[in-house]
Structure formats: C-alpha cells, structure tokens
Amino acid sequence: MVAGLSLPRIVRVGRGAVEELGDVVAGLGLSRPLLVTDAFLVGTGGAERVTATLVRAGLSPRLFSGTVPDPTTDSLAAGLEALHGHRADSVIGFGGGSPMDSAKALALLGVQGGRMRDYKAPRVNHGPALPVIAVPTTVGSGSEATQVTVITDSGTDEKMLCLGPAFQPIAAVVDADLTLSMPPRLTADTGVDALTHAVEAYVSRKANAFSDGLALTAIATIGRHLRRVYADGSDAVAREAMMLAATQAGMAFSNSSVALVHGMSRPIGAHFHVAHGLSNAMLFPAVTAFSVAAAPGRYADCARALGAASVTDAEGAAAAKLVDALHELCHDLAVPTPRAHGIDPAAWARLTPLMAEQALGSGSPANNPVVPTAEQIQELYARIYA
Known part of the structure; x- marks a missing residue:
C-alpha cells in the first residue's frame, strides 16, 4: 500500500x-x-x-x-x-x-x-x-x-x-x-482528545507504518503525563510532553484517519454544544469496547504503549485491559456522562437517529475496525447516555 x-x-x-x-x-x-x-x-x-x-x-x-x-x-x-x-x-x-x-x-x-x-x-x-x-x-x-x-x-x-x-x-x-494557564477541565478534555487521535489513527483501516510510529509514541507519552498535568497544571515538563504528543497524534491521524469515536462525537458537539474533547471522552471507552474484537492485536499494542498491559499479556487480554484503562482514565479525569452533563434525555433520544445518520455521513466510521450500522450507532448513543 x-x-x-x-x-x-x-x-x-x-x-x-x-x-x-x-x-x-x-x-x-x-x-x-x-x-x-x-x-x-x-x-x-x-x-x-x-x-x-x-x-x-x-x-x-x-x-x-x-x-x-x-x-x-x-x-x-x-x-x-x-x-x-x-x-x-x-x-x-x-x-x-x-x-x-x-x-x-x-x-x-x-x-x-x-x-x-x-x-x-x-x-x-x-x-x-x-x-x-x-x-x-x-x-x-x-x-x-x-x-x-x-x-x-x-x-x-x-x-x-x-x-x-x-x-x-x-x-x-x-x-x-x-x-500553562489551561484549567483542569480543559486539560483533561483536550488530553483525552489527543489520546483518541492516536488510538484511532493506529487502529484505523487506513493506518500505515508512518502513522503507526507517531501514534504509539503519542499514546505512551500521554499515558505517562496526562494525569500528572491534570493534577498540576503548572508542571511545565508534563505540559511540554503533552504538547508534543498532541502534535504527533495530529500528524498520525492526518496521515491515517480517525474512526468511529470522532464520527459519533461531532454530532454531539453540534446539537448539544459539548466541547469536542469532552464528547470524545464520553464515547471513547464504550466505542473501544464495541470495536476491540475486530482488531485485538492493534488494540493490544495501544494498551502496552499506554502502560495498561505488558508484553506477556496475550492479545485479547491486553486489548481488554485497554478498555478497562480507558474507563479508569475517564473516571480519574471526572468525565461526565451526557446525562450528568445536563443533556435532556428526551432531546437525546429524539436526535439519536439524526446523529447516527450524520456520524455515518462523515465517513469516519468506515475507517473503524468494526464498521457499524446506523442501528448499532444508535445503541452506542443510548449506552453512553447514562
């Protein structure tokens, strides 16, 4: 290729x-x-x-x-x-x-x-x-x-x-x-956004040797520094590491692609005015759990880079540890559910079919290890709401 x-x-x-x-x-x-x-x-x-x-x-x-x-x-x-x-x-x-x-x-x-x-x-x-x-x-x-x-x-x-x-x-x-002046909430949301870029670039159907190296390096750096900079925004060393990782992750997905998380995230931001990084964070663990069985080796590599699994873990076990690690990370960074964020349940349910249509229309879900149907996207929206 x-x-x-x-x-x-x-x-x-x-x-x-x-x-x-x-x-x-x-x-x-x-x-x-x-x-x-x-x-x-x-x-x-x-x-x-x-x-x-x-x-x-x-x-x-x-x-x-x-x-x-x-x-x-x-x-x-x-x-x-x-x-x-x-x-x-x-x-x-x-x-x-x-x-x-x-x-x-x-x-x-x-x-x-x-x-x-x-x-x-x-x-x-x-x-x-x-x-x-x-x-x-x-x-x-x-x-x-x-x-x-x-x-x-x-x-x-x-x-x-x-x-x-x-x-x-x-x-x-x-x-x-x-x-250096970024508040903790913005630090958390943008940090998870960068991690999402790197992971999706690596598991994308458009991944390549060039983007792979950048993605894994970014994942490893974010794994070491995101909680640290969230706890102490004045930590200049952690800030600099995260800044470089975000640029590397950007280069990775720009030369590979993003996938289902981003496809589903954009409609949430458009209809409910949720910051992009935050809507990614709301989706990231559940979408990864949905996708992981289709590319266990790729997700296992991400888990090892993040520090969530070791080289001795089998692919399936390492990939499962990535899902657990993303849930734990979002918990530690106080990522709210859409319901906890204040989104009205009736509006969420009413707009879910349109959001699924718009997600598919963006093209990003087609790059996912599992290419979802509109019905599966709607089920994921329902699952992450609460």
Missing part, C-alpha cells in the same frame, strides 16, 4: 517558540498575515504578544478575534470580510482547535469562494488556498499538523468534516508555555 503523507513544511517546537513566529512568517516570504484568534486570547494579552512578534519582524498583521467555539459557517463571514479588507497573503490560527479550524477555512474560502458545504467530505480539497501558520494554545486538537478542519453548518447544525492538502498548515509553532 502506498501512503500519501502530508505534513507542515516548517515545525518549531519548544518553550519560547512563539517568539520566533514573526521570523517563520517572514521566512516564508509573507508580509500581510491575518491573525485569527478569539476574545479570550485578546483578553489575556496573548494576541497582543503575538502581534508584537509579527511587527518586530517587519510584517503588517491584522487581528481578527471573532472566532467562536466550534466555528460555524455564520462565524466565518466577518473573518472573510477582514481577510479581504486587509488584502491578507496568509492566515495565522492562534488558539485552540476552533481558531485554527477557522483559519484553515478562511484560507480556502478567501481564494476559492463558495460555501463551506461545497468542501465537506468525502471531497478531498487540494487548493488553492492562502498559506496557514498554526500556533496552538491548547493540547489536543492537533490541528496545527493536520489537513482537516471541522465547521458547523449554521443552517443544519451539521458538523462538517472538511479535508485535504488545502487545509494543511505550511508551518506550525508549538510552544508549551502557551498552555
């Missing part, structure tokens, strides 16, 4: 790397970036700090801080206006997954036009698009390293998976110092 690989051209990793952002952009021959971020990072002074590094490098940036959690097609309109008004030659995504996803979408729409729905999966988008430079401030999405963006259709509440080299950042600047 020939694997088609896509990676950022430039990656700067390490504490303090954000101070080199201006040099990275200038070195690419760009001069008029649109800095895409959110109101929170404006309020913390982070956006001002990044703008200053760009100005010191002789660039002419413009700030757009109108991104929203789980970006929508409506939220992109003001960004496009800012992009065209500035005559931007590049886009910098600064923030969590939402600003980075917004930046990717704006970079493509700013050149090609049309509606975001025109670019959703299964279409593979090759461009053209403006260059994107990604600067993550959370650990989890891996969007700085992926050829994927997720935008919610404001008219239908469908979370649209959009993919292809057009969305691949040309550069990523990965600085763990930007994550």
